[in-house]
Amino acid sequence: MDEDVIVSAEWLETHHADPDVVVVDVRDAWEYDGIGHVPGAVNVPFDSFRGGGEEGMLPPKDEWAALLGEHGIDEGTTVVAYDDTHGVFAARFLVTALLYGHDDLHLLDGDYSAWMQGHETSSDAPDVEATTYTVTRPADSPLVTIDEVAAATDEENAVVVDTREPAEYAEGHIPGAVNLDWKEVVDEETRGLKERATVKSIFAGKGVTPEKHVVLYCNTARRISHTFVVLQWLGYDDVSFYEGSLTEWKDADRPLETGSAD
Numbered sequence: 001m002d003e004d005v006i007v008s009a010e011w012l013e014t015h016h017a018d019p020d021v022v023v024v025d026v027r028d029a030w031e032y033d034g035i036g037h038v039p040g041a042v043n044v045p046f047d048s049f050r051g052g053g054e055e056g057m058l059p060p061k062d063e064w065a066a067l068l069g070e071h072g073i074d075e076g077t078t079v080v081a082y083d084d085t086h087g088v089f090a091a092r093f094l095v096t097a098l099l100y101g102h103d104d105l106h107l108l109d110g111d112y113s114a115w116m117q118g119h120e121t122s123s124d125a126p127d128v129e130a131t132t133y134t135v136t137r138p139a140d141s142p143l144v145t146i147d148e149v150a151a152a153t154d155e156e157n158a159v160v161v162d163t164r165e166p167a168e169y170a171e172g173h174i175p176g177a178v179n180l181d182w183k184e185v186v187d188e189e190t191r192g193l194k195e196r197a198t199v200k201s202i203f204a205g206k207g208v209t210p211e212k213h214v215v216l217y218c219n220t221a222r223r224i225s226h227t228f229v230v231l232q233w234l235g236y237d238d239v240s241f242y243e244g245s246l247t248e249w250k251d252a253d254r255p256l257e258t259g260s261a262d
Contacts, residue, residue, distance in 0.1 A: 001098060001232035006193065007106045009115055012080060016040050022073050024081040026089050027112065036121035037112070038082065042071040042128060046089045049096055050221075057221035057243045061135050064100055069133040075102060082108035082115070086186045088226040095225040099143065101136040107229055110192035142228070144240040146252055149174065149215055152240075158213040161206070163223045172246060172256040174217065178206045179261040182223045185230055193230065200234055210234070216241040 016023050016038055023041040025032050032043040048067060051057025058064075073079060079097060081090035087107050094105045108115070115121070144152075152158040153176045160177040162169050169179040185199045186192070193199060208214055214236060218224045224241045231239045250256060 001094075001105055001229065003233055003235050005094075005106055005229055006109050006233045007080060008109050009119055012038065012108055012115075013119055015078075016080070018078070020076075021078045021080060022071070024071070024073075024079055024090070024093060025112070026081060026083050026093050031084065031112075033123065033125075035112070036116065036123050038115060039120055039122040039124075040126050041082075041122075042073075042126060044068075044071055044093065046083075046092070046222075049093060051243075058096060058099060061100065064096065065133040065135050068097075070128075070130050072128040072131055073133060074131045075134050075136065076104070078104045078106070080106040080108060082111055084112040086111055086183070086191055086226075087229075088182065088222045091225040091229045092222040095221075095228055099137075099141060101138050110190060114191040142240045144215060144242050146242065146244055146249060146254070148240070149217065149242045149249075150254060152213065152215045153177075155213060157211070158215060159206075159208050160215045160217065161208055161227070163216055163218040163227045166260060168219070170258065170260045172258050174246075174249065175255055175257045177217070177257075178208065180206050180208065180227070182218075182226045182230075185227075193233075196234070199230065203231075203234070210236050213238045213240070215239075217244075219245055 015021050023038050025037045025041040025043050026046045028045050049059050081093045083089040090107055097105055152160055160174055162173045162177045162179045163182045165181050184202055185194055187194045216224045216227055228241055
């Protein structure tokens with residue numbers, strides 16, 4: 001992923017019919033069928049790929065490959081994903097693909113509710129020619145272990161980021177972690193991201209800057225994934241995430257802090 005990971009509705013309007021582009025709608029089937037979808041989009045509901053199988057919250061590798069192949073996606077396909085929840089579920093689809101070696105990945109800026117305000121929709125499922133998807137795990141993965149998270153809390157040039165809601169953070173969080181609710185970067189009116197400069201400022205205000213090693217955690221994989229995608233869009237190079245739970249953290253006899261963020 002790079003700074004082009006987020007694409008506008010105008011970009012998608014121009015490219016959704018390209019033969020090398022597959023648009024993925026991760027909403028439930030009843031929404032895809034009953035409310036409509038981006039023309040040509042295939043439906044890969046979130047529950048069909050949610051974890052956890054082989055590592056973290058990933059689905060089993062073979063199941064993932066079969067799922068993408070049946071929807072006409074191979075490892076070289078340009079993928080654009082969307083949902084109707086500000087992109088948080090779609091981001092998880094993209095991060096799953098990234099962890100299984102897919103490179104050409106994009107998130108629609110906004111969601112289906114935003115798209116349908118000014119763009120064509122469809123109720124027809126596309127004809128899809130199944131293909132073979134080959135998983136090639138990358139040599140470097142942003143997934144980190146509980147020990148690596150603990151080490152990051154002591155690193156001078158690292159910042160641990162809790163992407164949960166402030167009330168969840170206040171009840172208990174990893175010592176030294178800053179709180180940045182993933183929804184802070186979302187514009188409720190447009191349903192997409194706030195302006196890039198504003199988002200950069202929000203992160204910087206929490207001490208999350210590009211020169212630092214950023215370690216994300218949450219209690220849901222989708223919220224981590226959304227923040228991860230946003231950081232790629234901002235050009236952050238050194239971003240990791242921990243997909244274990246705080247229960248796992250406590251079971252390993254590691255302490256938690258309580259209290260609200262400053």
